[in-house]
Amino acid sequence: xxxxxxxxxxxxxxxxxxxxxxxxxxxxxxxxxxxxxxxxxxxxxxxxxxxxxxxxxxxxxxxxxxxxxxxxxxxxxxxxxxxxxxxxxxxxxxxxxxxxxxxxxxxxxxxxxxxxxxxxxxxxxxxxxxxxxxxxxxxxxxxxxxxxxxxxxxxxxxxxxxxxxxxxxxxxxxxxxxxxxxxxxxxxxxxxxxxxxxxxxxxxxxxxxxxxxxxxxxxxxxxxxxxxxxxxxxxxxxxxxxxxxxxxxxxxxxxxxxxxxxxxxxxxxxxxxxxxxxxxxxxxxxxxxxxxxxxxxxxxxxxxxxxxxxxxxxxxxxxxxxxxxxxxxxxxxxxxxxxxxxxxxxxxxxxxxxxxxxxxxxxxxxxxxxxxxxxxxxxxxxxxxxxxxxxxxxxxxxxxxxxxxxxxxxxxxxxxxxxxxxxxxxxxxxxxxxxxxxxxxxxxxxxxxxxxxxxxxxxxxxxxxxxxxxxxxxxxxxxxxxxxxxxxxxxxxxxxxxxxxxxxxxxxxxxxxxxxxxxxxxxxxxxxxx
Numbered sequence: 001x002x003x004x005x006x007x008x009x010x011x012x013x014x015x016x017x018x019x020x021x022x023x024x025x026x027x028x029x030x031x032x033x034x035x036x037x038x039x040x041x042x043x044x045x046x047x048x049x050x051x052x053x054x055x056x057x058x059x060x061x062x063x064x065x066x067x068x069x070x071x072x073x074x075x076x077x078x079x080x081x082x083x084x085x086x087x088x089x090x091x092x093x094x095x096x097x098x099x100x101x102x103x104x105x106x107x108x109x110x111x112x113x114x115x116x117x118x119x120x121x122x123x124x125x126x127x128x129x130x131x132x133x134x135x136x137x138x139x140x141x142x143x144x145x146x147x148x149x150x151x152x153x154x155x156x157x158x159x160x161x162x163x164x165x166x167x168x169x170x171x172x173x174x175x176x177x178x179x180x181x182x183x184x185x186x187x188x189x190x191x192x193x194x195x196x197x198x199x200x201x202x203x204x205x206x207x208x209x210x211x212x213x214x215x216x217x218x219x220x221x222x223x224x225x226x227x228x229x230x231x232x233x234x235x236x237x238x239x240x241x242x243x244x245x246x247x248x249x250x251x252x253x254x255x256x257x258x259x260x261x262x263x264x265x266x267x268x269x270x271x272x273x274x275x276x277x278x279x280x281x282x283x284x285x286x287x288x289x290x291x292x293x294x295x296x297x298x299x300x301x302x303x304x305x306x307x308x309x310x311x312x313x314x315x316x317x318x319x320x321x322x323x324x325x326x327x328x329x330x331x332x333x334x335x336x337x338x339x340x341x342x343x344x345x346x347x348x349x350x351x352x353x354x355x356x357x358x359x360x361x362x363x364x365x366x367x368x369x370x371x372x373x374x375x376x377x378x379x380x381x382x383x384x385x386x387x388x389x390x391x392x393x394x395x396x397x398x399x400x401x402x403x404x405x406x407x408x409x410x411x412x413x414x415x416x417x418x419x420x421x422x423x424x425x426x427x428x429x430x431x432x433x434x435x436x437x438x439x440x441x442x443x444x445x446x447x448x449x450x451x452x453x454x455x456x457x458x459x460x461x462x463x464x465x466x467x468x469x470x471x472x473x474x475x476x477x478x479x480x481x482x483x484x485x486x487x488x489x490x491x492x493x494x495x496x497x498x499x500x501x502x503x504x505x506x507x508x509x510x511x512x513x514x515x516x517x518x519x520x521x522x523x524x525x526x527x528x529x530x
Contacts, residue, residue: 112255416455421459
């Protein structure tokens with residue numbers, strides 16, 4: 001598509017119509033994700049034939065690519081949600097949360113540990129609004145205003161979304177950009193230090209104003225370093241699917257250590273220890289049982305990266321080959337071998353399912369579970385995931401139609417021509433728009449991942465940086481996605497007052513996005529990052 005001017009003004013406008021349809025139908029008309037995704041898909045097919053020289057073969061291949069990519073992501077989503085439902089059914093989530101609150105007496109620290117660290121841990125495992133559903137009521141139970149509780153849960157979990165849901169958003173971005181995971185993961189983790197720090201400070205400010213920032217700053221800085229380092233270590237070990245989980249868990253563990261240290265130095269430490277001893281004698285083992293699925297996840301993810309196991313799994317995968325295509329207007333796509341490869345020994349879904357089954361068997365042997373629990377949680381997962389599945393497939397196929405026929409490339413040219421050197425500042429807001437529309441960073445990466453990469457390529461700046469900023473923007477915008485706000489307000493009893501929660505969360509979100517955009521500009525033009 002070297003000859004940009006060959007396209008008429010109508011063709012240029014038409015290239016953004018599928019995205020506009022998604023925005024309008026989901027935000028103004030309040031359509032479901034399935035209906036909006038189907039409308040966007042149909043419009044993209046029609047426009048691709050009229051203005052972009054598509055053919056029946058190209059459309060069929062776009063569907064094949066879209067379904068293959070959807071399968072890769074949906075396997076993670078289904079297994080992750082099932083694991084969460086099983087752990088919740090067993091009482092593990094409640095037990096972990098109760099342990100945290102029993103160890104920490106400072107209200108600000110409780111807000112940070114529950115609303116920031118523990119929220120990130122849950123996002124790492126499940127995602128899809130689950131952290132809001134779990135954390136907001138917990139904060140209300142310990143005495144917090146429901147509006148504050150909702151805003152803290154929304155802002156506090158957002159740092160963990162990009163690597164969350166056991167890697168579904170991250171792997172979607174990696175597949176859309178085709179950047180090697182060993183390059184993309186660590187770079188993304190480096191760029192995430194500032195967003196992690198800023199979300200912690202935002203939680204402090206929501207809780208106690210500027211006094212909260214001052215009082216919470218030492219803890220926030222130290223935990224930010226620990227969680228960011230944990231994410232980076234997970235990506236270096238080529239296990240990005242556990243990056244948010246490990247980071248959230250390490251943040252919680254550090255807080256427990258600090259809390260216990262504080263109690264030991266406290267005047268009332270002896271009395272407190274005696275009180276806790278009687279209550280924790282029976283729970284000492286159960287807390288480890290509660291955390292068992294996450295121990296297993298981390299262990300199996302790391303084991304899958306041992307060279308011997310990687311060698312065994314080299315030829316154990318499911319994938320398809322995609323031939324090259326050329327539209328009637330001459331837009332070419334290259335042949336892709338082993339597209340959306342699902343490696344049976346290292347893909348997150350098999351690892352999650354193995355952890356799930358071992359956790360269930362352990363509970364079964366301790367008579368804490370039965371077969372009905374497994375069956376019940378699967379049915380719950382099915383009901384939860386069907387809408388997400390239909391939405392994901394329709395949006396992914398739409399994105400593949402747009403990418404394969406050159407529509408995404410044309411949009412990237414329009415953006416590059418109109419923003420120039422300031423594009424990196426706008427980049428996180430593009431990712432944020434996708435999440436705001438769909439409520440999902442995964443969907444945002446599908447819609448805009450390839451577009452951001454193409455724009456960076458046209459401008460000659462680091463594609464890894466801009467691709468990372470795309471998902472960081474989408475991650476942070478999870479704090480203002482209407483779908484997630486609805487979860488928070490409904491569960492804490494302030495349904496119908498979503499606007500007040502949005503008003504509370506949006507200034508923090510926009511400020512963080514702006515700082516992330518400035519970070520992107522510095523990395524792109526001053527540091528000349530990849």
